[in-house]
Amino acid sequence: MxxxxxxxxxxxxxxxxxxxxxxxxxxxxxxxxxxxxxxxxxxxxxxxxxxxxxxxxxxxxxxxxxxxxxxxxxxxxxxxxxxxxxxxxxxxxxxxxxxxxxxxxxxxxxIDKHPVEVAVYATKHNYPYLVSEVAPIMIAMDSAKVMEMLPQNLILPWIRYVKQWTNVLHNQALTSPIGYSAADDSHRRAGHSDRSAVDEPYRRARYSDRCTLWPQVVVAILQRLGKGVHVLRSLDEVFNTSASPLDKVQVQSCCMEELKKWRSQIEVAIGKIPKFSVFL
Structure with missing residues (x-):
């Protein structure tokens, strides 16, 4: 033929x-x-x-x-x-x-639809800026799937890179900025009356003299952050006070200010994470 x-x-x-x-x-x-x-x-x-x-x-x-x-x-x-x-x-x-x-x-x-494949291509053919651009997007993916798709030479750098994000999750994200300064007064003046909604351990602890809704807000945010390092790529969802269970709580301005500080604390820490190309 x-x-x-x-x-x-x-x-x-x-x-x-x-x-x-x-x-x-x-x-x-x-x-x-x-x-x-x-x-x-x-x-x-x-x-x-x-x-x-x-x-x-x-x-x-x-x-x-x-x-x-x-x-x-x-x-x-x-x-x-x-x-x-x-x-x-x-x-x-x-x-x-x-x-x-x-x-x-x-x-x-x-990048958005095929982040791992683009990362492999960029690494293989020496496009370091593209590697660094796509790596944060991969954080939002299932870690096991990412590991399966990466070639052998990228697995260890990827583990080291993810460790940086994990440190942010544990050291900044899961630690709310509750060491108040000027915010103390605003919380004391908030005058919320719904103390029944606050768990007893929180009332007995450091929150007893502050806005009584703040513990509920903290617990809700921590539950979202506790889902894993991938949520650090979705901070809009993490700090969404209109989503369950916070949609049932009338979050006051004092609490909103603290949430802004908390989110800013996380964003600053993420901004300090070295680019993925550094680990190659």
Missing amino acids: KPQVNSQFNFADADVTFKSSDGVLFCVHRKNLEVCTEGFPPSEISSEGEVVELTETSVTLEILFQFMYPKRHPALDITPFKVLEPLAEAAEKYQVFPAMNICHIRMRNM
């Missing part, structure tokens, strides 16, 4: 022929490879009818070879990730310079 030849790359004067992993031939010009890439060394490719087999599919190669000719290049703006990812890898592998930058830009656009 005669091999199929790609319709776009079937030049009569082509001097190099490649074969995709799914058996499609691409007849291209050696000069274009020489000018646009470093991964296809022209001197090492025979021009005597030899077919060079590649590991990429015909879908990937058809797009890739378009970047080697003087015409409008593919924009890739609606290219699905299952096509974009192997294309980006091929562009880096063969150093197809016109394709590398646009693939890098499009991969960055996929």
